[in-house]
Structure formats: structure tokens, C-alpha cells
Amino acid sequence: MKVGILDSTLREGEQTPGVVFTVDQRVEIARTMSDLGVAMIEAGHPAVSPDIYEGIKRIMRLKRNGEISSEIVGHSRAVKRDVEVAAELEVDRIAIFYGVSEIHLKAKHHATKEEALSTIADVISYAKGHGVKVRFTAEDATRTDFDYLVQVARTARDAGADRIGIADTVGILYPSKTRELFSNLVSQVPNVEFDIHAHNDVGLAVANSLAAVEGGATIIHATVNGLGERVGITPLQQVAAAIKYHFGIDVIKLDKLQQVSTIIEKYSGIPMSPNYPVTGDYAFMHKAGIHVAGILNDPRTYEFMPPETFGRSRDYVIDKYTGKHALRDRFEKLGVNLSDEEIDQVLAKIKANQSAKFFRDVDLLEIAEEVTGRVLKPRPPEKIESLVWVLCESNVYTTAVTRRLSVLQGVKEVMEISGDYDILLKVEANDTVELNQIIENIRSVKGVKSTLTSLVLKRM
Structure with missing residues (x-):
């Protein structure tokens, strides 16, 4: 064909x-x-x-x-x-x-x-x-x-x-x-x-x-x-x-x-609907407990193709639809060990909350501390992750700058965006010294006017 x-x-x-x-x-x-x-x-x-x-x-x-x-x-x-x-x-x-x-x-x-x-x-x-x-x-x-x-x-x-x-x-x-x-x-x-x-x-x-x-x-x-x-x-x-x-x-x-x-x-100037196929924000986002349990065991249960095929990654929402499998997986990623009884109690509090659309990691840790009575210390990240917003010079092609940035060591993902900045980078470094060097390398790229850096404290 x-x-x-x-x-x-x-x-x-x-x-x-x-x-x-x-x-x-x-x-x-x-x-x-x-x-x-x-x-x-x-x-x-x-x-x-x-x-x-x-x-x-x-x-x-x-x-x-x-x-x-x-x-x-x-x-x-x-x-x-x-x-x-x-x-x-x-x-x-x-x-x-x-x-x-x-x-x-x-x-x-x-x-x-x-x-x-x-x-x-x-x-x-x-x-x-x-x-x-x-x-x-x-x-x-x-x-x-x-x-x-x-x-x-x-x-x-x-x-x-x-x-x-x-x-x-x-x-x-x-x-x-x-x-x-x-x-x-x-x-x-x-x-x-x-x-x-x-x-x-x-x-x-x-x-x-x-x-x-x-x-x-x-x-x-x-x-x-x-x-x-x-x-x-x-x-x-x-x-x-x-x-x-x-x-x-x-x-x-x-x-x-x-x-x-x-x-x-x-x-x-036409915004993308979050539930747009393939490239929408929700294309590989899972919510219902049975769906999340399925993808944790085998992503093929609820994904027609791996998100990596499209340069995407999968994720799931923690809210009232969440099941025990998803909740335990999230806490394990945070480096927090909870018993089955504690997981059940956290889940009960999540389902009883009628106002929250979803729960962030910090919200989950607060609920878990309330349930367990312990101060929980999440696992520190193995590497330093950061988001770097890049503003380009007005007389350059953004895509040309994007290509130059994409080959820099430590730059894991490059996205052209709308708003006050033109490009968003996901950066990974072993320590602060390496991170500072990566940021300097980004700023030295032809066409880059300024940058704004935020550290990623917790992975979702």
C-alpha cells in the first residue's frame, strides 16, 4: 500500500x-x-x-x-x-x-x-x-x-x-x-x-x-x-x-x-481541546480506578499505542474515581510506604472530598500524615529536574532556536509554547553545578533572549 x-x-x-x-x-x-x-x-x-x-x-x-x-x-x-x-x-x-x-x-x-x-x-x-x-x-x-x-x-x-x-x-x-x-x-x-x-x-x-x-x-x-x-x-x-x-x-x-x-x-490562536486525540493533554491521561489498575499492569489494556510513539508519556489522575492500585503506585513513587489499612483510609478521605477536582502529591502526603499520625518524608529525587522557559529574540525563527536547544546535553524535552515565553525545556542534571552549566549553555544559544528556571520538587 x-x-x-x-x-x-x-x-x-x-x-x-x-x-x-x-x-x-x-x-x-x-x-x-x-x-x-x-x-x-x-x-x-x-x-x-x-x-x-x-x-x-x-x-x-x-x-x-x-x-x-x-x-x-x-x-x-x-x-x-x-x-x-x-x-x-x-x-x-x-x-x-x-x-x-x-x-x-x-x-x-x-x-x-x-x-x-x-x-x-x-x-x-x-x-x-x-x-x-x-x-x-x-x-x-x-x-x-x-x-x-x-x-x-x-x-x-x-x-x-x-x-x-x-x-x-x-x-x-x-x-x-x-x-x-x-x-x-x-x-x-x-x-x-x-x-x-x-x-x-x-x-x-x-x-x-x-x-x-x-x-x-x-x-x-x-x-x-x-x-x-x-x-x-x-x-x-x-x-x-x-x-x-x-x-x-x-x-x-x-x-x-x-x-x-x-x-x-x-x-x-485556536486553543487545543484537552481531550483532542493524540496531542491533547488528556490523550494518555487515565482516571477511572479500573483503567489505572489496568495500565499499571499492562498499558495495552487502555492504550491503543504507547504514548512514547508520539513523544508523549502516560499519567493518571488521583480523585474520587481512583482505586487502591493507583494510590499505592503513587505513594510508592513518592517513596512512602503505607499499609493496606492506611491506603484504605486515605482513599476514603479522597472519595469523601466533594470539592477537589484532583489531588496533587502534596495533598496526598498531607492526607497520609493525617491518617498515620507520622511525618512522612518523600524520597528525594535521584536527579535534579527543572523546567526552563525560554524567550527568543524577536528577529529569529523559534523553530531554529528549538533545534539548537534540543541537542544540548541535559535537555530532555523541548516544546514550543504560547504566552510570555516561546519555548519550554525539561532539563535533568546530577547536581546544582551541572544544572547551572546547562542553563548557561541554554542562554548562550543564538536567538535566546532570556530564561526563567523552576525546579521540579515532586514528580507526578
């Missing part, structure tokens, strides 16, 4: 209401997506505005310098002037779109079916004349008469397009119909490859994208955090995880998803 990801965060993603990327952000996002390993980056529609044009121009400069490896795609209406603008930027591919459903032909293009086919063939041929690869996207393909859709695809192929995008523009497909549609298209229109561009209006974009791959599609269009028109298109992190689980294929570097999601959250 052959499948890759086209990331459209810079094009479809910026069509999310309220989302606007600066030129610098566009370049940084392109770098990040290339580092993530996507096959193609849809860098935008350069004829829309000067900033998009400038962003693609700078992205292509990086591509020529070997700093970006993904194929760069420029978007275009089926209009020759749009094609010229994209071609002068020397993008790897021009993606030409045209609405082909009866609704679009009548209400938007005011064209007959024959006129539409003529326009599609003419503009694709014109683009090929500029020596560039072409993808043709049939907008609103899933509400188009199938026989006419076949004519459209054949026309695009014969005019020089080597890829055909099938757009579920209003998100009305369902998986079995998607699989059937692509299977029939692949058999009736050979010698061309197909993309799926699935909108998520009824929440089926991931399922439809997987079904399209089963039907023969070889590229899935996606955006980080599922950005896009209305409710967006196929979310990158969800579909990449699903492809790995169901098909055993690594379409991207899964352990970088959390970092990428955080960057897009920051630049889009």
Missing part, C-alpha cells in the same frame, strides 16, 4: 476563520512540516495576497538550498494569470482547482459541462507548458455525477495532470461510499494518481481518508489540528496515528506531532 500526506496548513489551514499567518510564520511552518516528513506542503495560493507570495518565495529559496525536502505545491484557480503567478515562483507543483458539480457549474462558473472540460484542459496544458507538475482538484467532486466526474478526470489526465484531487467539499461522504468511489475512479481512469481532500463537516474526514486509501488514493490532504474552512479538514495527527495503527505505515515522524501541534496552536 502506498500513501503519503500533503499538509495544507498554510493554505486550507489559513482559511480557518480568524487565522492569519505572518510571512515568518509561514516559513517556519514549512520548515517544521518538512522536518516532520510530510510528502508535500501546500504552501498557499500566491495570487491571493503579497504576503502569501512572499512566503512561498522564501520557502522555495529554502527548498533550493536543501533545507526543505518536501514537494512544494502552489494553489491556483483554473485561470491562466493564477498559473503564471505560481509558475514564476518555481514551485514543484501547481494545484489547479475547478468546481465540477452541477451546483458549482451553474451557481459559480455559469458554464456548461462541455465548457468546463474545455477550461480544465486549456489551463492544465498552459501550466504544463511552464515545465511544472500539475495536480487537478475536482472541487465538490462528491456531489458530481460519477460519469461526468470520470470525464473530468480523464480530461485532466490527458491534458497533463499526473494527480487528480477528489474534494469532498462539504464533507458529505461516508467510508463505504468513499472506498467505492475511489476504487471505481482508479479502475476507470488509469495512469494517474488520486488525492483525497476530505472536509470534516460531520466528523468523518479521518474515516473517509482511510477509506479512500483502501480504494486506491495515494495522498491524503490534512492540516495540523484539523484547521480549515468551517470545521476544517482531516486532522494530521489523527490520520497519521490511524495509518500507523491500521496499515503499519509511518507517513510522518510521529514523535514530533506534539511539538508541531503546539506551534500551530500558538500561531493560529
Whole structure:
């Protein structure tokens, strides 16, 4: 099975209401997506505005310098002037779109079916004349008469397009119909490859994208955090995880998803729901006592894949749903030994508390001291752990600084964040002398303006 990801965060993603990327952000996002390993980056529609044009121009400069490896795609209406603008930027591919459903032909293009086919063939041929690869996207393909859709695809192929995008523009497909549609298209229109561009209006974009791959599609269009028109298109992190689980294929570097999601959250201004799949705060957080007991014995009981696959770690909440297994495990991690009777008493107090949403380690120690009548000394950490917040200079790419910081000795995890600081580091040292040296090394990295350090006193 052959499948890759086209990331459209810079094009479809910026069509999310309220989302606007600066030129610098566009370049940084392109770098990040290339580092993530996507096959193609849809860098935008350069004829829309000067900033998009400038962003693609700078992205292509990086591509020529070997700093970006993904194929760069420029978007275009089926209009020759749009094609010229994209071609002068020397993008790897021009993606030409045209609405082909009866609704679009009548209400938007005011064209007959024959006129539409003529326009599609003419503009694709014109683009090929500029020596560039072409993808043709049939907008609103899933509400188009199938026989006419076949004519459209054949026309695009014969005019020089080597890829055909099938757009579920209003998100009305369902998986079995998607699989059937692509299977029939692949058999009736050979010698061309197909993309799926699935909108998520009824929440089926991931399922439809997987079904399209089963039907023969070889590229899935996606955006980080599922950005896009209305409710967006196929979310990158969800579909990449699903492809790995169901098909055993690594379409991207899964352990970088959390970092990428955080960057897009920051630049889009759209906060991530904590229960968002794969990259949400709760994705590998367990609560119910029976669940926690299960994952303590074997994480596979309540995790579809190890969180480490995605650069994450598992945790569990201590609250009224907690069971004895979780409570004992937490106290053991703190280095505190309690008898079964004492565990039962602590658990009873936790369940009797109706106001606390969850209990921190310090809360648990206070309850345990109340129950036992002893002063409990938690085990000191074997190493010094700290969190270091980093503020970057205003004229540098945050991702460039992130890469420099990630290779420093003692730096265990690097996250780009939003707020007063740009980067959060998790640092580990053997003693205070080593910690101070690590912090000095962080401050000496080009692009770092200032830092703020907090020691981690207790692990959760």
C-alpha cells in the first residue's frame, strides 16, 4: 500500500476563520512540516495576497538550498494569470482547482459541462507548458455525477495532470461510499494518481481518508489540528496515528506531532481541546480506578499505542474515581510506604472530598500524615529536574532556536509554547553545578533572549 500526506496548513489551514499567518510564520511552518516528513506542503495560493507570495518565495529559496525536502505545491484557480503567478515562483507543483458539480457549474462558473472540460484542459496544458507538475482538484467532486466526474478526470489526465484531487467539499461522504468511489475512479481512469481532500463537516474526514486509501488514493490532504474552512479538514495527527495503527505505515515522524501541534496552536490562536486525540493533554491521561489498575499492569489494556510513539508519556489522575492500585503506585513513587489499612483510609478521605477536582502529591502526603499520625518524608529525587522557559529574540525563527536547544546535553524535552515565553525545556542534571552549566549553555544559544528556571520538587 502506498500513501503519503500533503499538509495544507498554510493554505486550507489559513482559511480557518480568524487565522492569519505572518510571512515568518509561514516559513517556519514549512520548515517544521518538512522536518516532520510530510510528502508535500501546500504552501498557499500566491495570487491571493503579497504576503502569501512572499512566503512561498522564501520557502522555495529554502527548498533550493536543501533545507526543505518536501514537494512544494502552489494553489491556483483554473485561470491562466493564477498559473503564471505560481509558475514564476518555481514551485514543484501547481494545484489547479475547478468546481465540477452541477451546483458549482451553474451557481459559480455559469458554464456548461462541455465548457468546463474545455477550461480544465486549456489551463492544465498552459501550466504544463511552464515545465511544472500539475495536480487537478475536482472541487465538490462528491456531489458530481460519477460519469461526468470520470470525464473530468480523464480530461485532466490527458491534458497533463499526473494527480487528480477528489474534494469532498462539504464533507458529505461516508467510508463505504468513499472506498467505492475511489476504487471505481482508479479502475476507470488509469495512469494517474488520486488525492483525497476530505472536509470534516460531520466528523468523518479521518474515516473517509482511510477509506479512500483502501480504494486506491495515494495522498491524503490534512492540516495540523484539523484547521480549515468551517470545521476544517482531516486532522494530521489523527490520520497519521490511524495509518500507523491500521496499515503499519509511518507517513510522518510521529514523535514530533506534539511539538508541531503546539506551534500551530500558538500561531493560529485556536486553543487545543484537552481531550483532542493524540496531542491533547488528556490523550494518555487515565482516571477511572479500573483503567489505572489496568495500565499499571499492562498499558495495552487502555492504550491503543504507547504514548512514547508520539513523544508523549502516560499519567493518571488521583480523585474520587481512583482505586487502591493507583494510590499505592503513587505513594510508592513518592517513596512512602503505607499499609493496606492506611491506603484504605486515605482513599476514603479522597472519595469523601466533594470539592477537589484532583489531588496533587502534596495533598496526598498531607492526607497520609493525617491518617498515620507520622511525618512522612518523600524520597528525594535521584536527579535534579527543572523546567526552563525560554524567550527568543524577536528577529529569529523559534523553530531554529528549538533545534539548537534540543541537542544540548541535559535537555530532555523541548516544546514550543504560547504566552510570555516561546519555548519550554525539561532539563535533568546530577547536581546544582551541572544544572547551572546547562542553563548557561541554554542562554548562550543564538536567538535566546532570556530564561526563567523552576525546579521540579515532586514528580507526578
